[in-house]
Amino acid sequence: MIKRVQLPLQTMNLVIGFMVWVLISSLLPFIREDIAIPEGKLALVTAVPVILGSILRIPLGYYANQFGARKIFLVSFILLLFPVYYISIADSLIDLIIGGLFLGIGGAVFSVGVTSLPKYYPKERHGFVNGIYGAGNLGTAVTTFAAPVLAVKFGWSATIQIYLVILALFIAANFLLGDKKEPKVKTPLLEQIKGVYKNEKLWLLSLFYFITYGSFVAFTIYLPNFLVSNFTLDKVDAGMRTAGFIVLATAMRPIGGWLADRYHSLIILMFVFGGFTIAALVLSFAPTISWYTIGCLTIALCAGIGNGVIFKLVPMYFQKQAGIVNGIVSAMGGLGGFFPPIILSVLFDMTGHYAIGFMALSEVALASLILVIWMYYQGKMGIAKEVIDHTVEGILVTNKKGQIITVNPAFTEITGYQKNEVIGQNPSILKSGKQSQAFYEDLWQSIENNGFWQGEIWNKRKDGQQYLQWLTISTIKNDAGEVIQYAGMFSDISGREIKKA
Structure with a gap:
């Protein structure tokens, strides 16, 4: 209960x-x-x-x-x-x-x-x-x-x-x-701070909330007076329009959280900051009250959804330090509501209009959109790296010239070679000498014709011990269809060979 x-x-x-x-x-x-x-x-x-x-x-x-x-x-x-x-x-x-x-x-x-x-x-x-x-x-x-x-x-x-x-x-x-x-x-405070302050995700989430929640607070404070002075609306009408902005942004917050529970949070943020960019651009051209209303309601919609999404991401990225991170991110959001009205006022005193201020919001939102896209693809690469690092098969990747550019931990486990010992080397350092030159010529002919080769091959470990492995070599091509890298995946099947014998 x-x-x-x-x-x-x-x-x-x-x-x-x-x-x-x-x-x-x-x-x-x-x-x-x-x-x-x-x-x-x-x-x-x-x-x-x-x-x-x-x-x-x-x-x-x-x-x-x-x-x-x-x-x-x-x-x-x-x-x-x-x-x-x-x-x-x-x-x-x-x-x-x-x-x-x-x-x-x-x-x-x-x-x-x-x-x-x-x-x-x-x-x-x-x-x-x-x-x-x-x-x-x-x-x-x-x-x-x-x-x-x-x-x-x-x-x-x-x-x-x-x-x-x-x-x-x-x-x-x-x-x-x-x-x-x-x-x-x-967890002690200093330990929590040490665990998060170097993490770029903390500061990216702070920036995103600075914009989404900051916009909500700034527009809530600024709209009544702005609508009266800029469009000569009466105070009741301006108040009702501001109320509409607040209600829409607030209603969208749980919807944003609900969407983040069901879909990829960063993809939703792409739409959020895309909407911010377009809406702020519309507002920067000092439109009629109708277009201004559309721009403001779009800001409310995006701000509300964005606010809900961001606090789905905090516990996802920072489980052990959620308290201190929630504090920092939400603090940045509060400050985001304090500075924009002051900046808009200063710009208005200097230029006589608010266009530059709204254009600045559009540019910051566009920069945030780019950062969200970067986080999304970095996350996808991170998943791929996790898979490679934790697979039991050895993996090595070479450039087009056949020089090793990376290996995974399982490679070291099987061959005995550390990563720094093989980077820049040719995979021939693993040769056992048991296969003939004709074997390797057929192997590369298959790769050239089919894009891959698969089969058993004898290789040797760092200590000189020979072992039988099951090897797959694949070509990696760019969008133009040109070979840019080769990837080899192998497993030690010596035990199976011994059992057969």
Whole structure:
């Protein structure tokens, strides 16, 4: 029973965390009526929770593995009570900055669930499960649209204090329903960091999430004002369109995870970044509202699917270090939502339009598409290498001139020659001298006519011992049909020969 309730409980925890995370930015128009905030300080007030909410994801992801999600959510929500109350009685800019700093805990809890929940499900469901959990970012939309309505009725201070009651309810829910027996991973932090920081997949996944989740956050923050100022829409219309963007991106997240469970995750990411590239290119040409809507909804679709896919890949590539990797990747995503609006604003002040900013997004998405394709084919080659390295047959590959360019471990096991001893050598170093020159002439004639030769042949090991092997030699050709390499696969059949005798 406790295990089954973890997915809905932790998803709702994320909803609450994100609701608290955006409290200041959602109520800022009301707060400014009572607290003087200079125009130049508005970005600082709204940015502080975003930055800390991103950076804190790294330690929270790590500690979720160490102590379990129940304790981390409990401590996080208890700590959030203090800044929420402090902001509700704030009367200065400094109060808002101090309180907002600690509101970042609400955004940081994201890395807790993506670390904890995969422990309860088989690998083939990790994508969908993390996608369902990630849909908890809908909490930003809940506060964005509900908090102002409550503030009109009760005032901004009383509205914020309502969140104290909500936090208290979820502190109790986690205390009663959180899993006390969640499996823990006790790998020391430094050991986890050493195990991942040199792995290029960590930084590639961070880049991909920087774009997908960063775009979701950036468009959510930027769209209302942009639609009003650029297309002269009224605030309600702009708000509804932004709500549509949030709902579509959020709904696509579990679908992205579901797709990643059933199809190759990297192929799905190819479509994601292909869509990003085209959509951002459309937006860069300052289109009509109709085309702008199509471009934004495409971004929402791709961002949501991409977010779901990426957190299927994290536990797949990093089983033992999932906590710290989830923290780093999700932190990069949070920062990805902070910088684009600032860059767009600077570019608009410099050029008078947003075209360069959207074009830059298109170029970064295109670069990501290329990197995903590279990862895909590198993975395929990695599988082929695994097969070659672990097969019991000896394998050697030569260039067109007959010089050995690689061998596998089984080659060394059978012949006694180490890899570095044979690279650049001719396979004739293995000859036993038992076969005549005519034998080898027939062998190569068969390869030239048929593309391969197969049969028994006597060779010798490094120590001079002769043995009988079953050998297959095949030609490797390029797309033009030209021979570029030769591959030999063999096994030691001396034992069988002795038995026959």
